[in-house]
Amino acid sequence: MNITRPEVEDFLYHEADLLDDWRLEEWRDLFTEDARYYVPATDNPGGDPDLDLALISDTKEGIRGRVQRLMSTYAHIENPRSLTRRVIGNVRVRTEPGADGMPEAVATCAAIVYRSRVAGTTTYAARLTYRLRPDGDGFRIVEKKTVLDHETLRDSGGVLSIII
Amino acid sequence: MTVLPETERIPPRTTRYVRDERSPNAFLVHRSAFVDDDVLDRERTAIFERCWIYVGHESEIPNPNDFVARAVAGRPVLFCRDGDGRVRVWFNACTHRGAEVCRERRGNHRRFRCFYHSWSFATDGRLVSMPDEDAYPEGFDKAAHNLRGPARVEAYRGFVFCNLRAGAEPLEEYLAGATYYLDLTADQSAAGMAVTPGSHEYSIKANWKLLAENSSDGYHAIPVHKTYLDVQRSRGDQIAGNTSSDWKRSHAYDLGNGHTVTVKEAPWGRPIARWKPSMGEATRPVVEASYQRLVETHGAERAAEIANLDFNMLIFPNLVINNIMAVIIRTFYPLRPGLLHVNAWSLAPAEETPEARRVRNESFLSFLGPAGLATPDDNEALESCHRGYASDPGAGWSDVSRGMDKPDPPNYDELQMRTFWRRWDDLVEGEA
Numbered sequence: 017m018n019i020t021r022p023e024v025e026d027f028l029y030h031e032a033d034l035l036d037d038w039r040l041e042e043w044r045d046l047f048t049e050d051a052r053y054y055v056p057a058t059d060n061p062g063g064d065p066d067l068d069l070a071l072i073s074d075t076k077e078g079i080r081g082r083v084q085r086l087m088s089t090y091a092h093i094e095n096p097r098s099l100t101r102r103v104i105g106n107v108r109v110r111t112e113p114g115a116d117g118m119p120e121a122v123a124t125c126a127a128i129v130y131r132s133r134v135a136g137t138t139t140y141a142a143r144l145t146y147r148l149r150p151d152g153d154g155f156r157i158v159e160k161k162t163v164l165d166h167e168t169l170r171d172s173g174g175v176l177s178i179i180i
Numbered sequence: 181m182t183v184l185p186e187t188e189r190i191p192p193r194t195t196r197y198v199r200d201e202r203s204p205n206a207f208l209v210h211r212s213a214f215v216d217d218d219v220l221d222r223e224r225t226a227i228f229e230r231c232w233i234y235v236g237h238e239s240e241i242p243n244p245n246d247f248v249a250r251a252v253a254g255r256p257v258l259f260c261r262d263g264d265g266r267v268r269v270w271f272n273a274c275t276h277r278g279a280e281v282c283r284e285r286r287g288n289h290r291r292f293r294c295f296y297h298s299w300s301f302a303t304d305g306r307l308v309s310m311p312d313e314d315a316y317p318e319g320f321d322k323a324a325h326n327l328r329g330p331a332r333v334e335a336y337r338g339f340v341f342c343n344l345r346a347g348a349e350p351l352e353e354y355l356a357g358a359t360y361y362l363d364l365t366a367d368q369s370a371a372g373m374a375v376t377p378g379s380h381e382y383s384i385k386a387n388w389k390l391l392a393e394n395s396s397d398g399y400h401a402i403p404v405h406k407t408y409l410d411v412q413r414s415r416g417d418q419i420a421g422n423t424s425s426d427w428k429r430s431h432a433y434d435l436g437n438g439h440t441v442t443v444k445e446a447p448w449g450r451p452i453a454r455w456k457p458s459m460g461e462a463t464r465p466v467v468e469a470s471y472q473r474l475v476e477t478h479g480a481e482r483a484a485e486i487a488n489l490d491f492n493m494l495i496f497p498n499l500v501i502n503n504i505m506a507v508i509i510r511t512f513y514p515l516r517p518g519l520l521h522v523n524a525w526s527l528a529p530a531e532e533t534p535e536a537r538r539v540r541n542e543s544f545l546s547f548l549g550p551a552g553l554a555t556p557d558d559n560e561a562l563e564s565c566h567r568g569y570a571s572d573p574g575a576g577w578s579d580v581s582r583g584m585d586k587p588d589p590p591n592y593d594e595l596q597m598r599t600f601w602r603r604w605d606d607l608v609e610g611e612a
């Protein structure tokens with residue numbers, strides 16, 4: 017059984033809307049209990065997120081904490097919240113057996129994220145790689161890896177306080 | 181340790197930028213120190229061209245001819261080992277016309293070859309060759325065209341610093357009391373501490389001295405980092421959410437030459453050996469094994485100090501070593517009065533197991549870094565201060581007086597910042 021690109025695209029557009037709408041609890045619930053969410057350091061994009069220093073290396077517990085924080089009015093850098101709009105494109109999908117032998121989708125795509133706040137408007141560009149497990153009419157995210165196309169974070173808002 | 185409060189042991193001063201006053205006690209910093217271009221011009225010469233400045237850690241360049249390219253105090257440099265393994269620092273500019281002799285971030289090369297006219301330099305700085313060498317005039321001295329670099333490069337326990345002045349005091353003398361805390365950090369490992377691959381390179385639209393203050397400011401931790409503390413508490417850690425209960429055994433010390441440290445036992449876990457429920461039950465034996473290793477190497481008393489003492493240290497002017505929920509090396513430099521660049525690294529025992537490294541990285545990233553649960557809010561606080569300065573230009577004074585009449589103020593008072601400011605004022609006003 018092959019997973020089709022339109023099925024995956026629909027899911028990625030849904031995820032993008034959740035993030036732009038700050039519906040982060042729903043975004044969190046897209047992830048499986050064994051999920052990981054990685055963003056490698058800008059100077060070490062191919063590094064091992066367990067052994068090297070990444071920007072983000074979250075387990076599901078880490079994702080819960082990140083969302084709990086970002087939804088709080090005490091997440092000062094995101095209060096008021098950034099306005100964001102992301103465009104997802106260049107989606108490619110292949111089907112691979114998962115750990116349990118059932119088919120999973122390995123999807124790659126490009127993301128351009130505009131982020132506007134009091135300090136100014138900045139842009140992030142990234143290549144995203146997902147491992148997606150079919151679940152009902154959609155998918156659950158087993159792994160999401162965001163590789164930023166930036167030499168440093170200096171020209172793109174200074175920090176990475178939103179989710180890409 | 182300090183018997184007398186600052187108000188009794190330090191003479192008062194009133195300068196353009198600093199009012200350190202008695203009767204009534206006050207410590208005020210004029211906000212023009214954060215925003216004026218001429219202050220930054222003065223800092224470049226009086227501070228950054230005078231002091232020992234952190235370059236990198238020896239573990240970043242383990243082999244002969246390894247190099248890392250980075251900016252140190254705003255200057256592009258090559259931090260490298262020469263063919264004989266000696267640590268070197270070169271200005272990354274060709275002695276011919278000035279182009280960079282290396283445009284890679286890191287690697288291993290026997291030669292740095294400038295792409296503009298193909299002049300080639302050995303890693304020990306010697307100009308080795310250039311095309312059509314015969315065309316240079318009689319008397320052309322190749323040796324006078326070797327790579328240039330800071331006058332002095334010295335290391336302490338793997339931490340490499342440079343100084344532009346040939347006549348500078350030795351590094352160890354400059355570091356003064358900071359060596360005790362560098363030793364506590366280096367002694368976490370029998371095999372040697374090593375910088376973990378992957379660095380955090382970010383920026384803040386604020387004055388660099390705000391980060392010098394913020395990096396050891398215990399007073400801001402509860403209001404600014406409430407979301408981090410709430411997340412740790414929801415994972416089972418005992419966190420009261422008020423300063424005097426959450427910081428135990430807390431003190432702040434003047435280490436000499438403007439260096440300061442705050443020490444305490446903080447409410448978070450430490451991967452080197454203080455397990456907390458937020459780290460997950462499965463990690464407990466990993467952390468306990470790290471502690472056991474320290475006891476075997478150093479004995480119980482020293483192991484307890486290495487394992488449990490949280491400290492935030494500022495080595496004047498722009499190096500922070502915070503030995504907290506992980507060890508962070510952080511250095512920063514102003515590009516403008518209102519913009520600073522930050523480079524930060526994680527320092528870990530080289531012999532750490534993959535499982536222990538995973539625990540460390542999770543602990544580090546739970547708080548630290550430009551995508552951590554705490555650091556971005558520090559950035560926002562600093563940027564907010566800088567925006568606020570514009571509201572009353574030339575008139576505002578910042579208050580830094582907390583604890584100035586106490587003999588032994590804790591980390592959530594401000595002795596550490598006053599120590600920084602007094603040294604800064606001595607140098608900027610030319611009295612040192």
